[in-house]
Amino acid sequence: xxxxxxxxxxxxxxxxxxxxxxxxxxxxxxxxxxxxxxxxxxxxxxxxxxxxxxxxxxxxxxxxxxxxxxxxxxxxxxxxxxxxxxxxxxxxxxxxxxxxxxxxxxxxxxxxxxxxxxxxxxxxxxxxxxxxxxxxxxxxxxxxxxxxxxxxxxxxxxxxxxxxxxxxxxxxxxxxxxxxxxxxxxxxxxxxxxxxxxxxxxxxxxxxxxxxxxxxxxxxxxxxxxxxxxxxxxxxxxxxxxxxxxxxxxxxxxxxxx
Amino acid sequence: xxxxxxxxxxxxxxxxxxxxxxxxxxxxxxxxxxxxxxxxxxxxxxxxxxxxxxxxxxxxxxxxxxxxxxxxxxxxxxxxxxxxxxxxxxxxxxxxxxxxxxxxx
Numbered sequence: 001x002x003x004x005x006x007x008x009x010x011x012x013x014x015x016x017x018x019x020x021x022x023x024x025x026x027x028x029x030x031x032x033x034x035x036x037x038x039x040x041x042x043x044x045x046x047x048x049x050x051x052x053x054x055x056x057x058x059x060x061x062x063x064x065x066x067x068x069x070x071x072x073x074x075x076x077x078x079x080x081x082x083x084x085x086x087x088x089x090x091x092x093x094x095x096x097x098x099x100x101x102x103x104x105x106x107x108x109x110x111x112x113x114x115x116x117x118x119x120x121x122x123x124x125x126x127x128x129x130x131x132x133x134x135x136x137x138x139x140x141x142x143x144x145x146x147x148x149x150x151x152x153x154x155x156x157x158x159x160x161x162x163x164x165x166x167x168x169x170x171x172x173x174x175x176x177x178x179x180x181x182x183x184x185x186x187x188x189x190x191x192x193x194x195x196x197x198x199x200x201x202x203x204x205x206x207x208x209x210x211x212x213x214x215x216x217x218x219x220x221x222x223x224x225x226x227x228x229x230x231x232x233x234x235x236x237x238x239x240x241x242x243x244x245x246x247x248x249x250x251x252x253x254x255x256x257x258x
Numbered sequence: 259x260x261x262x263x264x265x266x267x268x269x270x271x272x273x274x275x276x277x278x279x280x281x282x283x284x285x286x287x288x289x290x291x292x293x294x295x296x297x298x299x300x301x302x303x304x305x306x307x308x309x310x311x312x313x314x315x316x317x318x319x320x321x322x323x324x325x326x327x328x329x330x331x332x333x334x335x336x337x338x339x340x341x342x343x344x345x346x347x348x349x350x351x352x353x354x355x356x357x358x359x360x361x362x363x
Binding site for chain 1: 270272273274275278279281282285286289292293296297298299300304305308309311312315316319320322323324325329330332333336337340341344347348351352355356
């Protein structure tokens with residue numbers, strides 16, 4: 001936190017001369033009055049964003065903990081149910097999300113170095129990759145719908161007990177499960193939809209904000225030295241990426257070898 | 259608020275694209291590695307390895323994509339405190355569940 005007039009590339013002097021009135025003459029127009037310096041404002045905003053992300057960590061943490069406890073209790077059922085997920089779709093989605101994190105990070109860089117076209121390209125790519133993720137998720141959800149594996153909405157115990165009698169389950173060549181295991185697969189799918197659904201909701205919110213940012217970036221926002229919004233959105237997007245990294249490992253991978 | 263610019267406390271570090279590209283490739287390699295490892299039967303080590311790789315990937319994202327490595331001490335402390343409390347809560351909850359039915363599995 002310094003009072004130095006040279007505040008890095010993000011705070012050029014172009015914005016300094018913007019406002020005519022004496023009140024704003026001293027600092028960029030985007031600096032709020034209750035902050036002493038632009039740096040102080042950026043630090044405070046960054047801190048606040050991290051506090052928000054920590055509440056998100058606790059939120060998803062609760063879901064992860066529930067998953068771990070039930071997986072421990074109904075281990076064979078969870079192993080059997082996790083084999084219903086297609087690791088290829090999961091890997092592809094991981095790839096898509098990591099790429100989108102990269103394009104988002106590049107977006108922050110473009111914003112910092114004031115490249116308007118670069119920023120718009122990066123935000124648009126992030127937007128497209130986010131949509132691609134949701135598209136792949138939809139394919140996966142659709143398969144679950146076909147096989148009656150959606151607890152509370154479209155679930156059939158029969159498809160686990162006797163897959164041959166269920167048209168869709170028979171198509172995928174599933175093997176039958178004993179009754180107690182079949183019953184507990186419902187718990188796995190409940191947690192699967194709760195966790196990936198919450199994650200997808202975060203993606204949808206993120207994509208909506210990205211759309212808003214693309215429009216604003218076109219008008220020259222974020223490349224005038226005021227990078228806070230892009231930077232903090234980047235934190236959110238990367239956080240959502242991290243949640244998926246763990247979801248992928250826990251839901252798709254850990255029982256794959258059995 | 260000193261007049262001296264303290265660069266370690268300075269918010270506006272610009273991470274270069276080269277760093278982002280290196281991190282991107284590390285994350286892709288990590289993903290390939292974890293998928294490959296999941297098909298090998300390592301007994302109790304499968305989840306351990308999957309979570310270890312996931313955590314390494316998450317660390318790379320937090321440190322570089324999210325820029326915590328170059329952030330203020332306040333942000334670093336916030337992140338570390340958050341992870342610490344999260345792990346504390348998870349381990350206390352799991353130890354409760356595991357010890358309650360001790361010997362009655």
